[in-house]
Amino acid sequence: MILLTGAAGFIGFHTAQALLAAGEQVIGVDNLNEYYDVTLKKARLEQLEKRDGFTFYKADIADRDAMQGIMDAHPQIDRIIHLAAQAGVRHSLTHPFDYEHSNLMGPLVLLELARHREGLKHFVYASSSSVYGGNTKQPFSIDDQVNAPVSLYAATKRAGELMTQSYSYLYNIPATGLRFFTVYGPWGRPDMAYFSFTRDILAGKPITVFNQGDMKRDFTWIDDVVSGIIAVLGHPPVAHGPHCIHDAPHRVFNLGNNRAESLLYFIETIETALGVRTEKIMAPMAPGDVPETYADIDASKEVFGYDPKTPLSEGIPQFVEWYRSFYGIEKAA
Numbered sequence: 403m404i405l406l407t408g409a410a411g412f413i414g415f416h417t418a419q420a421l422l423a424a425g426e427q428v429i430g431v432d433n434l435n436e437y438y439d440v441t442l443k444k445a446r447l448e449q450l451e452k453r454d455g456f457t458f459y460k461a462d463i464a465d466r467d468a469m470q471g472i473m474d475a476h477p478q479i480d481r482i483i484h485l486a487a488q489a490g491v492r493h494s495l496t497h498p499f500d501y502e503h504s505n506l507m508g509p510l511v512l513l514e515l516a517r518h519r520e521g522l523k524h525f526v527y528a529s530s531s532s533v534y535g536g537n538t539k540q541p542f543s544i545d546d547q548v549n550a551p552v553s554l555y556a557a558t559k560r561a562g563e564l565m566t567q568s569y570s571y572l573y574n575i576p577a578t579g580l581r582f583f584t585v586y587g588p589w590g591r592p593d594m595a596y597f598s599f600t601r602d603i604l605a606g607k608p609i610t611v612f613n614q615g616d617m618k619r620d621f622t623w624i625d626d627v628v629s630g631i632i633a634v635l636g637h638p639p640v641a642h643g644p645h646c647i648h649d650a651p652h653r654v655f656n657l658g659n660n661r662a663e664s665l666l667y668f669i670e671t672i673e674t675a676l677g678v679r680t681e682k683i684m685a686p687m688a689p690g691d692v693p694e695t696y697a698d699i700d701a702s703k704e705v706f707g708y709d710p711k712t713p714l715s716e717g718i719p720q721f722v723e724w725y726r727s728f729y730g731i732e733k734a735a
């Protein structure tokens with residue numbers, strides 16, 4: 403049985419679907435906060451609640467008593483996938499304490515639960531490509547230094563890795579951190595560019611292009627990411643094993659697509675899928691942003707056979723199709 407935090411979120415929802423399809427029992431937790439449209443989170447949950455094997459708790463991961471109560475109610479929980487977080491780089495400039503609450507206190511509560519759950523097989527948690535900060539060596543490798551975050555969001559995700567390292571070392575918790583690289587797909591996140599560009603282009607509004615379009619991202623299709631999460635779950639590390647950090651049964655992996663695509667190509671792919679061109683307002687680099695992300699995925703391939711397959715040219719049209727159907731937007735004649 404798996405405790406899955408952030409179950410009403412984008413990646414959590416898809417992960418839950420895949421786990422349920424594989425016959426797992428999933429205990430989902432989410433506080434359904436208002437960072438973005440709650441009706442989308444509820445719509446995802448509605449899909450999950452139709453399925454056998456899914457139990458949901460509306461709870462805050464930073465609430466120790468509530469989380470302990472959930473663990474006590476389900477002594478069969480033997481794996482944890484911790485995806486709940488306050489996401490978003492821009493929001494961290496204006497709402498720093500949301501990150502302290504969900505990304506520092508939250509993981510600490512989860513680690514305490516993991517520490518006291520006898521026989522816990524694996525603690526898998528979400529990190530982020532943002533931990534690489536302004537590193538200029540590309541592609542980003544799990545062996546690179548990650549000591550210079552350029553946003554508070556990145557700093558809290560890195561802190562989550564470090565807290566996990568200490569718990570894994572002290573209490574022998576098999577733990578894996580996954581550094582996700584710009585994940586996109588159906589049921590996605592309205593605060594991310596692929597979503598807001600689609601919304602604005604369909605509304606006939608111009609879109610703002612940061613750093614004059616001179617940016618690159620490693621865009622990762624949601625199903626590829628979910629396959630990686632499910633695969634790694636079955637590969638808990640043992641202390642001193644390959645890629646383990648010092649003596650702890652803890653390692654981190656990149657889950658990217660191993661391609662750095664230009665922002666302008668990305669926009670063009672959305673425009674092509676929508677059949678509409680739009681006005682672009684060129685703007686300087688936004689604070690907290692990085693010019694390029696690009697994942698080295700060799701270790702992920704080697705350890706759990708990670709094999710992302712989906713290019714933007716295939717993924718974006720599928721996202722656009724979902725978007726039109728979810729929001730009831732007809733195709734232009």
Ligand SMILES: NC(=O)c1ccc[n+]([C@@H]2O[C@H](COP(=O)([O-])OP(=O)(O)OC[C@H]3O[C@@H](n4cnc5c(N)ncnc54)[C@H](O)[C@@H]3O)[C@@H](O)[C@H]2O)c1
Binds near residue numbers: 431432486488508583
């Ligand atoms: N989507 C990406 O491109 C991406 C990239 C890098 C890292 N990540 C990380 O992956 C994880 C999942 O991201 P996502 O894209 O699905 O984001 P999301 O915002 O859609 O999902 C996160 C979910 O966690 C919930 N949550 C937040 N704080 C909570 C709290 N205190 N208690 C309980 N629930 C809480 C939210 O309500 C939300 O449903 C996050 O840890 C995020 O930092 C995502």
